[in-house]
Amino acid sequence: MNLDSTRPERQKNPEGLLRLFLKTAIVSVIVIVTLKVFSFYQVFSGFVISTAEDNSVQLCHLLLDQQKSFLFRNVPGQGMQLAIDGKELPVLDRNMRSFLHPFNIIKIKIYDNNRRIIYSTEKALIGLVDANNKRLSKALAGKADTELETKGQTHDLSEEKLLDVDVVETYIPIKDSAGKVLGSFETYVNVTKYRAQIRTGLLILTAVLVLILVAVFGFSYILIRKGVNQLKQAQAELEMLAVTDVLTGIANRRRVMTRGEEEFARAIRSGERNSQPAQLCCVMLDIDHFKRVNDTFGHQAGDQVLREVAQRLQRSVRPYDIIGRYGGEEFVVLLPDTSFEQTRLAAERIRMAVCSEPISINGDGITVSISLGISCLIAEDHCLDDLLKRADEGLYKAKNAGRDRVEWV
Structure with a gap:
């Protein structure tokens, strides 16, 4: 998921301030x-x-x-x-x-x-x-x-x-x-x-004045431009922090919910326009026995596991799929324009990507597994929470069935 493309329009305000300064400077001169x-x-x-x-x-x-x-x-x-x-x-x-x-x-x-x-x-x-x-x-x-x-x-x-x-x-x-x-x-x-x-006097005076004013306003422009760039960078960082999970670097729950609501509405519109069932699926996954990892290897090791799982998750999905940390050791993936069978295969691919290779922690390899629940949009779904709820129920079904598997309800 590309977070840069979703930055609010208000980030353009510093450039507007710079353009206003230029107009003011020209009029002033x-x-x-x-x-x-x-x-x-x-x-x-x-x-x-x-x-x-x-x-x-x-x-x-x-x-x-x-x-x-x-x-x-x-x-x-x-x-x-x-x-x-x-x-x-x-x-x-x-x-x-x-x-x-x-x-x-x-x-x-x-x-x-x-x-x-x-x-x-x-x-x-x-x-x-x-x-x-x-x-x-x-x-x-x-x-x-x-x-x-x-x-x-x-x-x-x-x-x-x-x-x-x-x-x-x-x-x-x-x-x-x-x-x-x-x-x-x-x-x-x-x-x-x-x-x-x-x-001649007027021409000389005009030239001198213009040179002085251009020098003054030009120097001011450079300073303001530098400040605007710093402000834009600070805004970008703040906006990224607002939608990014600091530990894993992927979208946080707030961002996932916002994008999910947008995709839910888009899927409904697309289905109505094409007279076909709306297509939007969800994968909810949780790291098995994560508390044991923290208790055995420490919280820093647990954080490293979360980061590595997030990276493997990113490599296992399409660029336009929406992934994020839902909370604790729980992650969510939203897959637009995807059928149930495609979602099941994607969930299996994610499961294998996480558990097939140990995670290196201070030279030691830790093998972790994940449990996954999947759901796809149905006619009875009125909001994104309905889709997430069924995926969560599938997740708990996978936990109760012995973990390290994909389930649905």
């Missing part, structure tokens, strides 16, 4: 890498925006200092105001472009406090009023506002077309010496060159 990459992108983008804003503020202050004669007018009753004389606009534009050329500024606008564009490197915009611009409103309230945007198409100061450009757009309030807001700059700084750096 994806989530961690995604969050870290996103965080890195946010930090790097923030740094680019902050740097571009600081540079824009400094450039605008320099512009105001250099071009203030073109940008400011003292209006009677209103004080200093942002205003550009149309006649001076070409000169201002030339000065602006010359000043901004070495930098990454691709466009600049100047608004007065009425939201009107009084100057732009894009000349078509001059004179327009940007009434609904919330970011401009923030700048006219005295606070700078900066955003990073990707523009599909724009032009630089040389009127050359630029495609797919990353731009930091900054609104910078223009204030007089008293802190009054007179208008606002709007600058466009080309930061596309940082895109490749960000991409």
